[in-house]
Amino acid sequence: MGLYCTIFGHKWNGCKCVRCGFVSQHSNNHHYVPVEGKCQLVCSICGKKVPRQHKWVIVGDKANKECIKYCEICGEKGKAEHKWNKCICERCGAIRKSEHDFHILEGECIEKCSICGTTRPIAHKWAGDVCINCHISKKTYFEQRALEAQGAIYETTGCDIVGEIEDQTLLQNIANNAKLYRVRSEALKHIIKREILISIAQDRSKDYDFRIEAANKIKDDAERKKVLASISMSPGEQSQYDSEVKSGL
């Protein structure tokens, strides 16, 4: 610091004294200019850098139903808030659970949102075994529900209606997917289709007892014996058997 400046004080040009060259980092008079491609300002006199606000542009990513923001200056990216119009985002098309505008469809037990098109079932109005609204029978209804839930429904309603189901694919779903053994077993009891019984008997992810139960239901004597034998095979025998099955034996 020069003597003159000590006595009379500095002669500032922005953050720098033009007389002695002293730079004050704490000056309020830096000459900030933007840094190209960065959200930063730099003092053209002393080189001090400070952050600068991003310039966000928000776009809707319709494929992923996300609102994305990116900075026009530095390119930084991030998630942005959706722009909700009732239940749908105007920008990206995302749908939320609230603020739907549901209307019941004529002759159906389904309501549909007039804004986003989301549909959901409503309770049937039973008159005996038939819904007065959509005319579905109770039996069909239970079958549909069971297909949707892949057997999960039986954990809450019990086994009693499994016995009413004839659809073999549905029974297979229940036998494969129901969590409770007694439910799977109940479904298996009503399976008569040969291919399904064989596929269950040969499914090594299933319990031994369950596979035996399935195999025992195969009508054809020779086929039943062959499948039963395959269940008790050692791993070596089993791979031999598998390759025979594959080659169409």
Ligand SMILES: [Zn+2]
């Ligand atoms: Zn000075």
Ligand SMILES: [Zn+2]
């Ligand atoms: Zn400066």
Ligand SMILES: [Zn+2]
């Ligand atoms: Zn930026």
Ligand SMILES: [Zn+2]
């Ligand atoms: Zn959005």
Ligand SMILES: [Zn+2]
């Ligand atoms: Zn909606």
Ligand SMILES: [Zn+2]
């Ligand atoms: Zn209905």
